Amino acid sequence: MLRRAIVFVAVLAGLVALWEGFKAAAEAVDLTWPFVVDDRTLPHVHDIVGALFEPSRTNGPLLIDVLGEQALFTAKEAAVGFTLGASVGFVIAVVLVHSNLLQRGFLPYIVASQTVPILAVAPMVVVWLGGRGLPGWFSVSVIAAYLTFFPVTINALRGLQSADPRALELMHSYAAGRWAVLWKLRVPAAMPFLFAAFKISATASVVGAIIGELPASIQDGLGGAILNFNQYYASAPTRLWATNLVAAFLGVCFFLAVLAGERLVVRRAPEHVA
Amino acid sequence: MNENRIVVELRDVTKEFGRGGVTALRGIGLQVGAGEFVTLIGPSGCGKSTLLRVIGDLIEPTAGEVVVNGKSAHQARRERDYGIVFQDAVLYDWRTVAKNIALPLEMLGWDRRRRSERVRRMLELVELTGFEDHHPWQLSGGMQQRVSIARALAFDPPLLLMDEPFGALDEMTRERLNMELLRIWEASGSTVVFVTHSISEAVFLSTRVVVMSPRPGRITGVVDIDLPQPRVAETREQPRFFELVTAVRDRLRAGGAEAGEASEQELIAVEEGL
Numbered sequence: 442m443l444r445r446a447i448v449f450v451a452v453l454a455g456l457v458a459l460w461e462g463f464k465a466a467a468e469a470v471d472l473t474w475p476f477v478v479d480d481r482t483l484p485h486v487h488d489i490v491g492a493l494f495e496p497s498r499t500n501g502p503l504l505i506d507v508l509g510e511q512a513l514f515t516a517k518e519a520a521v522g523f524t525l526g527a528s529v530g531f532v533i534a535v536v537l538v539h540s541n542l543l544q545r546g547f548l549p550y551i552v553a554s555q556t557v558p559i560l561a562v563a564p565m566v567v568v569w570l571g572g573r574g575l576p577g578w579f580s581v582s583v584i585a586a587y588l589t590f591f592p593v594t595i596n597a598l599r600g601l602q603s604a605d606p607r608a609l610e611l612m613h614s615y616a617a618g619r620w621a622v623l624w625k626l627r628v629p630a631a632m633p634f635l636f637a638a639f640k641i642s643a644t645a646s647v648v649g650a651i652i653g654e655l656p657a658s659i660q661d662g663l664g665g666a667i668l669n670f671n672q673y674y675a676s677a678p679t680r681l682w683a684t685n686l687v688a689a690f691l692g693v694c695f696f697l698a699v700l701a702g703e704r705l706v707v708r709r710a711p712e713h714v715a
Numbered sequence: 716m717n718e719n720r721i722v723v724e725l726r727d728v729t730k731e732f733g734r735g736g737v738t739a740l741r742g743i744g745l746q747v748g749a750g751e752f753v754t755l756i757g758p759s760g761c762g763k764s765t766l767l768r769v770i771g772d773l774i775e776p777t778a779g780e781v782v783v784n785g786k787s788a789h790q791a792r793r794e795r796d797y798g799i800v801f802q803d804a805v806l807y808d809w810r811t812v813a814k815n816i817a818l819p820l821e822m823l824g825w826d827r828r829r830r831s832e833r834v835r836r837m838l839e840l841v842e843l844t845g846f847e848d849h850h851p852w853q854l855s856g857g858m859q860q861r862v863s864i865a866r867a868l869a870f871d872p873p874l875l876l877m878d879e880p881f882g883a884l885d886e887m888t889r890e891r892l893n894m895e896l897l898r899i900w901e902a903s904g905s906t907v908v909f910v911t912h913s914i915s916e917a918v919f920l921s922t923r924v925v926v927m928s929p930r931p932g933r934i935t936g937v938v939d940i941d942l943p944q945p946r947v948a949e950t951r952e953q954p955r956f957f958e959l960v961t962a963v964r965d966r967l968r969a970g971g972a973e974a975g976e977a978s979e980q981e982l983i984a985v986e987e988g989l
Contacts, residue, residue: 607805614799615822629809
């Protein structure tokens with residue numbers, strides 16, 4: 442545990458050093474390519490962190506408090522979107538694993554759904570779901586779910602098919618029905634695959650929520666903050682960087698939550714022992 | 716138990732794979748009586764594993780009839796007449812030893828208390844008491860196979876089908892498990908159909924050895940093993956044991972010569988099992 446903490450701090454320090462070192466070196470030689478390095482294009486790390494602890498407006502709350510609340514709002518959208526997307530993705534995989542015909546028929550469209558840029562889909566979702574008595578943020582969750590379900594479907598499908606053929610014969614010899622085979626064999630066998638997908642989806646759901654806030658014109662989340670600080674980048678670049686920092690932190694939190702879930706659920710041989 | 720009762724009856728069973736493809740089994744006729752220990756032996760490709768799967772209704776024969784306990788093989792499987800052991804233990808990694816053994820009992824809808832009582836008894840039978848909370852990957856190959864045997868026997872199936880269950884184990888472990896299997900067979904009074912390519916294992920374990928030949932897979936001889944019961948370690952040193960080993964080997968050779976197809980290499984492979 443201690444070693445891990447040391448490694449974590451060391452890597453963080455290394456990254457900061459790299460950032461500041463590049464900045465110092467580039468400014469010293471007046472670097473113009475690929476971009477001019479100055480405090481606007483590449484602010485000091487301590488200025489970015491410092492911006493978090495300055496008032497967000499005159500006599501207002503600190504920026505970190507504002508961003509914290511916005512992060513929580515986005516987290517809610519992303520969490521609902523992740524749950525929705527993962528569930529839908531899992532159910533699709535369960536249906537497809539039981540029918541080769543459906544799998545061959547539908548898989549191309551499921552793949553195609555992900556080649557449509559999310560920015561093109563998002564406004565439609567907002568239009569479809571807007572004004573139905575649903576809270577505005579729910580549209581954002583649906584957009585996040587759209588990004589989330591795909592890795593889950595693909596990995597769950599693979600995982601559900603990963604069961605040992607002889608284990609299937611064994612279940613067959615017990616006259617096990619599809620339901621029993623699914624829950625006692627296929628799903629447990631799919632768990633490592635599912636969690637690999639959840640890790641991708643968890644971070645994708647945060648990205649989806651942030652992007653989804655833009656066409657939904659939702660100001661309460663990190664997407665709104667990014668849009669806002671983008672406009673004032675010339676005068677206060679550190680605020681956009683600080684917001685990015687918070688967004689990245691949120692994504693890492695989602696990832697860690699999935700990792701914790703995996704530790705609880707998946708118990709099997711460590712690869713090097715098996 | 717009525718000793719004359721027929722447990723398995725095969726009438727003119729043929730199995731072809733693919734459209735007009737390989738004939739895995741041709742014209743197989745065989746009767747196995749209650750309490751018998753019948754071993755199928757032959758070189759690779761002789762269809763012994765296929766025949767075992769046909770008996771267990773895991774593969775459907777192309778032609779012919781399979782009657783198990785007076786029912787169709789399909790009906791027998793529905794009524795859970797089979798306990799199956801494969802060459803690999805095929806344990807579920809995510810389940811403990813106890814829960815692996817309890818798997819078929821869950822299928823039968825036994826309540827928790829009845830399950831744990833039976834699991835305790837099975838662990839005693841295969842001498843793994845104290846390992847109930849271990850996971851499969853924490854056990855040696857021999858121990859894993861004992862768990863797999865305990866799982867197969869847990870629900871008292873009238874017919875035990877074993878497909879080279881000790882094939883992946885070292886010679887010492889194999890001989891010890893041979894003794895254990897005989898002890899379990901005597902204690903449970905079940906009928907066993909066993910597949911192996913080891914002549915000595917076949918002679919040591921069986922009441923009858925069925926010799927098979929490849930292309931097409933067929934029965935080329937049956938050797939009654941009249942060694943006294945119970946079999947003990949010294950059984951392997953009796954002159955009669957060697958006579959029977961020779962008899963089985965001669966049948967195998969005859970089958971190969973008669974077919975004129977079985978390669979010398981395959982015969983050598985069979986004999987190396989000794």
